[in-house]
Amino acid sequence: MSDKRSERSETPTHKKRYLEILGDTIVPNQLLLSIIISIAISLGGYNLGLWFFPSIASENMITSYSLLLGITGTVLSLLFCSMIFKPKRILIEEETSFESMREVFEDLQLDAREELRLIEDDSITQKELEELGVLEHFRALGGEEKK
Amino acid sequence: MSLLVTAILFALIGAIVFSLIGLISGTDETAVMVPLTLLVILLGAPPAAVFSFFMAAVLAKHLTHAVPTALMGIPGDTTAVPLIDHATTLRRMGMPHVALRKMISGGVIGAFIALPTAVVLGQFLGQFADFFTSSAGIIFTLAALLIAYFSPGKWVSVLMIVPFAFFIKSLDLMSFTLLDKHLTISFFLGIAVGPMFSDILFATSSTAKRSIERTEPKEYHLAPETKAWKGYFPNPLKILTGRQKFFTAITTFISSLTFVFSPVGMTSLMGEIVGSRTKGAYKKSTTSLTVMNGVTESTYIAEAIIPLIAFGIPLSPVALGPASPLFNAPPIFTVEPVNNLHTYLTSWDFFLYGAIGLVVATLIAYPFSMNYARKASVLVMKYVSQEAIVAMFIGLACLLAFHEAQLVGIALTFTVAAVGGLLNRILGIGAGVQFMVFYASSWIMMTLFGF
Structure with missing residues (x-):
């Protein structure tokens, strides 16, 4: 590349x-x-x-x-x-991180606290995100905004 | 017994070939499905096997086209366009694999709900078949009006019905004079490869070229690898929450009944309805994606099956586009008189061989997308060039047109492709409208000019 x-x-x-x-x-x-x-x-x-x-x-x-x-x-x-004839494409392999999650919330004008509340109210979704290992990201973002 | 084996074999071929095609983003449904299905029919596969092939192909393609949609944020094909926003949200949150899992699980459920629903409804509508087939001409014309109005171009499509019918009929007369037989496949291929061909025409025009010129190769952003489940075959029912299963079941059932609307339209509509009832960005995106991919699948399957069982004439957007060879592929299948899958298969056959197709596709494409999504798309992106793909479909169109009518067939295909493709690309007169006008053209010309 x-x-x-x-x-x-x-x-x-x-x-x-x-x-x-x-x-x-x-x-x-x-x-x-x-x-x-x-x-x-x-x-x-x-x-x-x-x-x-x-x-x-x-x-x-x-x-x-x-x-x-x-x-x-x-x-x-x-x-x-x-x-x-080789392909003419530029393949960029992304590494998405917690930082970009914050960007997404800002771009979509989402309330991270509200999002966290809705997830925690729903035990099935909460468990799903926990298994994926991303629940902490939501928690961190939501907690940050509280301050 | 041997028919069952043949059907399973063809379903396998369909599932494997279309699992790979699904990975190539932006492939036009009709341009891909029509030539390959025609090929299977012309090669002399038994009708039941043709049907299994088609069903396996449709499901497999939809399961793997979720891969570019989820991992790269570019629609796998036109039916995936409504899903892009939700898929992009999840991708940016770092969960493209969640988007992918939800989408393909919804798709599998949608397919298995649609098959029995469509067979029952087709059977029920079958009692009106005589009315429908005896007045096919006027029905095609009315349907052309309706589909034209709902096409991207809207009024221009309505306005162009008569001129396009005139164009088709003139070509038909010309080729009849030359060959003493009416051509169908060459017309079909022309309409199907039209959009691809019009891009090539743009490339050769020194004025139009500017709109497609690029200084740099296209960039693709591929999300990182994440596997979050154990084993090879994750249970699709366990991947979805109860609420998602419930909504998918309801919406796919409803959309199996509304077989005259476009799959993209139904997908957006149902996704919007369910999405607006779900709060929270994560839940909204995942639930919408599940439902939408389920609806795409069910509409697709129902739109192919219902007209096949009930009428034997293509009366839905899918039956006119990707599924059109199942109705009309002379000399093997014809619409006038009706001699196609409708005549060869009973409702039970449709159910049985349809189920074979769906099961085989699920066994192949579902674990494939789940486990090898990223590796496979990297391979395709790195080693298969767009030049080769476009060239392959042009070559395939030439081959099939030549098979029907030698050089006249090729000339006719590319005449239709040039006119139809530019009408499609520039004015938004979709392939569905053009197919419908093709069927209606005889009746329109007869009514207007008595010929």
């Missing part, structure tokens, strides 16, 4: 090289190539099947087998394209 960042900082004014397709970023040329590969392998597999299977399979199964060969091609193209 770190080398991705440095790569970007070397060319800060580089053109907008990514496009967002279906909610994720791609590199245009790589997408074009992937589509060509996928169509070629899928249709190639299907037509290969139409040509090859008549010699070994019964007549009513030819198209089904060919379709199966085509879909195998589609799946292979998924694996192949994933191998040659």
Whole structure:
């Protein structure tokens, strides 16, 4: 992940090289190539099947087998394209802590004391949070506000 | 006996494939379900096995699409959009795993309540089937009006019904002239992959490109690992509080009956009703998530099953979208005349093979999401590129269109995808409306122009 960042900082004014397709970023040329590969392998597999299977399979199964060969091609193209074109995503693994819990309460304009009271009034929820080990966080936050 | 084994086998395939697809965030339901279900049907799977496959696929996908929703705060697909706010609250409080557990437990309960309810209601509505099938044309048209009005685009969708019907019918005539047969699958695929294709069209237009240009790769924030239960298969009933079980049972039962409304709409509505009756941020978020995911599941299942049992014609948003191949996949299944799962399976079969699908999906996807959610999403995010995913679905659409009508099929699919996709993306005329107009187009053109 770190080398991705440095790569970007070397060319800060580089053109907008990514496009967002279906909610994720791609590199245009790589997408074009992937589509060509996928169509070629899928249709190639299907037509290969139409040509090859008549010699070994019964007549009513030819198209089904060919379709199966085509879909195998589609799946292979998924694996192949994933191998040659790496994903363009930045994955940040978060460490959520007690601090951010306070932020959440502030952002949502929640009353931590009220929240704690509602949790403690309900024995089932209280037990659930206790088992999760987060009840103390709620207690700490609620107690803090009391002061 | 062998049919049972076949059904279980297909359910297994559906559950495994769609457990993985669910992890890919933002995948469009219709674009994914339609081509793969069509494939299973065209490969010649027995109708009962097709149904088991579909049910397993739906449940498995919904159980694993909860993973990106809970862990990354991005909707697994359109049906998960209403859940985002509550999921984000819990994620920021450091409890994404709680959100995930509640969601998928609610989903499992919702699915098992919806199946019997939908079968009984479908059976009951079946007595009106003759009326419905004999006046299908006008019913499709009225339904198109209704669905159009409730689509994101609202009035523009209503306004575009006649022009879009004209467009469809013209393409139909053209391809009939060329091939001497009417095409269906190519139209379906076009509508289904439309939104994906319109993004690609944007990318190739030097003016429209600007709206999707990005300087940096998209960032994903993944919540930390936390496992708080023992064993491999946590009991979904124990994960929920009594109150949550009660609300989930009631709301999923109700939403199994309202099969003509959109799943997203019902999910928001029921979540809002229950959420407003629950105090405290933690309790509100967890209870809403449980109920909402349960409702998504039950609406989905009921919307597929009820029209299948009762009418054999697709009369609900899900039946028109993801479940459409179960009604119409020529030459194997057709709507006019009705020759599809409706004719091949009895109500009992629907129950039995539906249950097989749901049980298999629960056994595969539920413990998978519970135990390996984070590891699996890291793997998908790191190693499967979006280029490969988009290319795969375009390739699949080409394959199936070619299978139906060679190059004419491919040309037709991408013509429909271009027009339908842009109408969908820019004007908000959803895929459901477009499917409905496809069915209504013959009647509309006949009534207006006598042809």
